[in-house]
Amino acid sequence: MNEDFAETVLSVVERIPPGRVMTYGAIAEYVGAGGPRQVGAVMSHYGGPVPWHRVVNASGRVVPGHEQEALRRLRNEGTPLRGDRVNLKVALWWPED
DNA sequence: TGCATGACTTTCC
DNA sequence: TGGAAAGCCATGC
Structure with missing residues (x-):
């Protein structure tokens, strides 16, 4: 695997x-x-020191095995959550900066 | 070279 | 949004 890709x-x-x-x-x-x-x-291999909880799948569901952990942090950050899912419609972000 | 695996996505109902 | 099925791509053995 390309390390540069992982770093990106x-x-x-x-x-x-x-x-x-x-x-x-x-x-x-x-x-x-x-x-x-x-x-x-x-993410599973290099996503340790990064806010992986801000990464969700297309369903708005957080990382399996760390849902409670991620949801707790997201909620603490004020992320628009909808139960155990994330409101992608407003929470989805794109690095335009 | 070939098959199985995985922190997924898209389409359909 | 949700569950089921098929598809995609790179990695590992």
């Missing part, structure tokens, strides 16, 4: 502001990944 993904996740989230697909598109799964794979 992590940098994008780090740029996600509080109260906003990004989908794996969005990140994959932004970093030019072949598919969203690659982003997830990188």
Whole structure:
């Protein structure tokens, strides 16, 4: 796997502001990944020191196994949550800066 | 070279 | 939004 790619993904996740989230697909598109799964794979292995809780899938669902943890942080940041899901319609963010 | 696996997505109902 | 099914892509053995 390309380390540079992983680093790019992590940098994008780090740029996600509080109260906003990004989908794996969005990140994959932004970093030019072949598919969203690659982003997830990188996150699982290199997503330790980054706000991974701000990364959700297309359903607005957070990382499996860390849902409570992620939801707690997101809620603390003021992220528009809807029960156990994230309101992508308003929370979805894109690194336009 | 080939098949199985995974922090996913899209389409359909 | 939600569940089921099929598709995509890179990695690992």
